Amino acid sequence: MSDDERPIVSRLTMELAMAGVLLGIALVLLTGATGHGIGWSDSGPEPGQVPFLVACVLALASLGIAGEALWKRGRTVATFLNRTEAHRVVTLFLPLLGYIAAVYWLGLYVPTFVYIGAVMLLQGRYSAVHSVGVASITVVAMYFIFEKWFQIDLLKGPVESWLGLH
Structure with a gap:
């Protein structure tokens, strides 16, 4: 072994x-x-x-x-x-901890876009176009579902302020 x-x-x-x-x-x-x-x-x-x-x-x-x-x-x-599986778990959870920390300063949308795109690109080995596409669709869907349809304000950061989404 x-x-x-x-x-x-x-x-x-x-x-x-x-x-x-x-x-x-x-x-x-x-x-x-x-x-x-x-x-x-x-x-x-x-x-x-x-x-x-x-x-x-x-x-x-x-x-x-x-x-x-x-x-x-x-x-x-x-x-x-085992060690191989532990490495895979750590490579998922360390970026997740970064995501959680980034949400505090950047709001929910930008870190979600970066996290989904990066995990798909680096771990899933999807193409950049596919990764950016899925991350974009996810963030836009989150915005419309929560902010517009259910009228629930999610955390927003400086990018959302700059875009006038407050």
Whole structure:
């Protein structure tokens, strides 16, 4: 097994981690639901009853995931993430972090155009014309759907001000 194929994270580790995350969410929901009442009142179910039941199902599911993962331990050796796959994940998320930071200063439209175009061009290996076209259509569609049709103001930056789109 080469270094690129050697596991960084095993499937067992991730299944147990996700079971823990789901159990944590279930516990938060259980705590919140009990604060609103989980029984029956004269007018019917109290406000926390449905969230409480959903949280119970979520907690049971998380315990089932953990139990199955532990039961299968040793029977299968599965890799969740190796070095090659980790590199691909990082090459997607580092530009995404840049996108998130750029939205604060440049608004939503320009960073979206740059991010979609760059990811298509550099990672998807699409042509420049195709990348710019899809990025442009996406940004224009976002503008009309949110700003015009639903009348929801999205973050705007200096370019939108310069174009008079405020």
